[in-house]
Every structure is written in structure tokens, then in C-alpha cells.
Amino acid sequence: MAAAAALYLIGLGRSGWANDFYAAAVQAGTKSWKAMFFGSFDASSFITVDKPPASLWVMEISARIFGLNSWSLPVPQALDGVASVALLYAAVKRWFGPGAGLLAGAVLATTPVATLMFRFNNPDALLVLLLVAGAYAVTRAIEDGRTRWLVLAGSLVGFGFLTKMLQALLVLPAFGIGYLVAGPPRLGRRMWQLAAGTLAMLAAAGWWIAIVALTPASARPYIGGSTDNSVLGLAFGYNGLGRITGHETGSVGGGTGGFGWGGATGISRLFSAEMGGQAGWLIPAALVALVGIGAATAWRERRSWLARGVLAAMIAVSVACSYVLLSRSASWYPWLRGLVVVAGLGAVIGVLARESLARITGPLSRRTATAATGAVAVLALTAGLVGPAAYSVQTAATAHTGAIPSAGPAVTAASGPGGFGGRAGPGGATRHVPGGQGVPGAIAPPPAASARVTGPLGRRSGRRSDGRRQQAPG
Secondary structure, three states: OHHHHHHHHOOHHHHOOOOHHHHHHHHHHHHOHHHHHHOEOOOOOOEEOOOOOHHHHHHHHHHHHHOOOOOOOOHHHHHHHHHHHHHHHHHHHHHHHHHHHHHHHHHHHHOHHHHHHOOOOOOHHHHHHHHHHHHHHHHHHHHHOOHHHHHHHHHHHHHHHHHHHHHHHHHHHHHHHHHHHHOOOOHHHHHHHHHHHHHHHHHHHHHHHHHHHHOOHHHOOEOOOOOOOOHHHHHHHHHHHHHHHOOOOOOOOOOOOOEEOOEEOOHHHHHOOOOHHHHOOOHHHHHHOOHHHHHHHHHHOOOOHHHHHHHHHHHHHHHHHHHHHHHOOOOOOOHHHHHHHHHHHHHHHHHHOHHHHHHHHOOOOHHHHHHHHHHHHHHHHHHHHHHHHHHHHHHHOOOEEOOOOOOOOOOOOOOOOOOOOEEOOOOOOOOOOOOOOOOOOOOOOOHHHHHHHHHHHHHHEEEOOOOOEEEOOO
8 A cells, every 4th residue: 555655646737727627617616616517618608527526526526635736636536546545445355365456456556558547647546446446345345244235325326326327327237246146145135135236326426416406497507518417418429328339429538439638449458559568567467367466376386386387377478468568568677578578487397396486495404495585476476477467567657648648658559659548758748638738827718618619519608798698509
């Protein structure tokens, strides 16, 4: 937790206003309680941002306490990150021990996109914390079968809906099936408990949706990002099915479908130039066994040839993936690739040759045998984590602005320097995204925000010269 806090908090204000579209909304929320409740972009509550307001509420509370500045906006996200690491550790530790929990927490903490997310004022940080907390609650429910844990999990997912709408619901099949299969009560009670959790989720998400939907349009801001001034239209359109089909009306990426900002769709997309360096480092290892749980379990059972084979396979595929991803930034600390390969080769040999090492160290002291085993563990951890950790440190040391920032140094084979997003600093030129200019002092509406403001207003409503709203034809 201390290491995660250092990674996420040191130099936190270097990105300025970061995404100044949301920064402007936070400023509005510090001046108007109405703007804060609805998630308005402006203090006059003329139009909302394109997301529900939960993440803005957290930042606005921080800004009301500490003042509006480049530190008070991202610090809630950084604390979200530290809490996410702690909760993931706690959940994994309960069943698989502290070693597995520490490895799982370290993987989350050093994933480059997580480092960026927990240092930036987009809504994703709060969403991740809520879903990790929901997973912890489901874990506790599977342990003791108490309904309160499922109610808590449902409430957390519901609040996640108020953070980023339907994207929060992607975990529901895993939560529901997991408890339905493994929960301790009888099947009928398990189904009743899941129904209670569902009702809690609907209540946690629905109260704000109901208030907004029932408030007359003349008494609330226009629902930004929607085409019909409807919060449900926003939930199921731009922030819902549009995220699956790619046809996101109002999207900052254009919403053309198929080839969005992240490249062509499909499983290979996770390893593309745009996404691979963000979070793809340990996906191959996870396909062999779950990373924290699988590696720790295989390590404990390393007397078995099967366990040693699994562990060696996890190390080998991680080394191969890291080498490919680091090669896309060939001029950025090229010695890292050599370090990964050497450490990985040593770890694989050490794991597979355990019996030979045991015979060599057998006549020696127990301290020597323990040191040899520890050296293999250090080599394995180095091979798997040095790549994403280096990317994370570079991400933390670099200022990021705009709507779609990217973690890590500049990479080749991407559409533009360093992939998509506005990133400046070592490793590549800056590609500016609309809305990516920091504004000193009072925050002015950025170009992207202006476009989103005028877009729906041009279709639905406008302001007369006397400041009153008027309806436009159609």
C-alpha cells in the first residue's frame, strides 16, 4: 500500500487540470449545489457532462475542502487506487494466503493503465474501486453465506452505475454465477439472496436516475451526451450499447464502429500497439493460471512436476510478451529487454531444475538452500513485473492531458506518436486530443466540451438573447 501510494501520489499535480472537461464540471460543482447534483458542466446548470456524477461528487467534495487546484482534483483517484490494491490483497489473501494477495496487489498497482487511471480525473478510478470492493463482498458472501454481503455487493455495483453507467454491470455474470455455484446455503436461498442483491443494486443506481428522469426538462440541465435529453437514453446509448457496437453518438473518438481509438476489435486488440503496453503484460500468464493465485499455488506445490511446469510456462509466456511490448519502445531503456530475458531464463531453469538444485544444496546449510530458492523467486518476479513497473514509473513521471490519455512511453506501430491520447514528456512527441489544454486560473470550456455543448443544443434547444431557453424545431 505504501508503494502504491508513492506511485500514485508523488508529483500528482504535474498534469495540471488533466481532463479539463471534467475539471470544469468540478469547478461548476463547487459553485452550485444544483450543478453538483446533476453533474453539470457549467455553474448555471445548462448542460451536464456525458457521464453520471458520482466521480464528480468525490472530486467536488475534495475541491470544496482543499480548494480547486491540480492536486485536489486527482487525489481522490489516487486514494481510490490505494484502496483498490488493499481490497484486492485482502480478498485474495483470505483464501490463498498473503503471498498470493501481495502478488495480486502488486500486479494491479504496477499495471500501467492503472497508474494512469489513478492519477487522472476521469471516472474510471472510482469505478474500479467500487467493482473491486464488490468482488471482495461476494468473496465474503461465498465464505459465510450471509445476505448482507450480497446486498453490499449489489449496492456497490449500483453506485458504480452512477459512475459509468452500464459498464459497471459487466461484472454481474461473474458475481451471480460465482455465488450461485459456490454459495453455502441451499439453492433456493441462494436465489433469494441474489434477488436481494439485485434489488439493492437497483435502489443504489435508481434513486438518482429516477430524480433526473422525473424532473421537468425546464428545471434541470440538458443531459449531455444524449440525443434526446434523456438520462436513460444516455445510459443505454452512448454509455451503453454504443460501447459494444462502436456506434457512440457524441463519442470523442467519432464512434465510427469497428476501428475506434483502440484499433480493430477482437482478442488480438488486447495486445495491439494501442492497448498492449497499457494492460497486456500478464494476460498470457493469466491464460495459464490466474496470476496471483496461480503463481502462489504453483510455487507452494513446486515439488510436483506439474506445478513446476505451470510456473515455468507462466514465466516463459510473460517474458515473451514483455519482450514484444518493450520492443515497441526500442529506444526507451533498451537494456530492460535484456534484463527481462536473463531473469526469465534464470527463473525457468531454477524452477525446472529444482531437484538438481536440492541435491546440490542438500549437503549445505538450510540458509544456503533458502537463499537459492529466494533467488529463483526474485528472478521470476523480475521477469514478470519489471516491464509493467517501468512503464508505470514512466507514466507517473509524465504529464497527461486530454480526453483519452495513454500510459507508458511512445510506441511504434501505433496510429500517431505513442498511440492515441495527449501525452507529453520523455518518450515521444505529444498528440493533443480535443480538450487537452490546461487552463490556468479559471477553467474555460475546452474545444471538445464546447462541441459537446453545442451539439445537442443545436438539435434540441438554445438560448435567446435575453438568456431564456427556447425550443428549436425538431
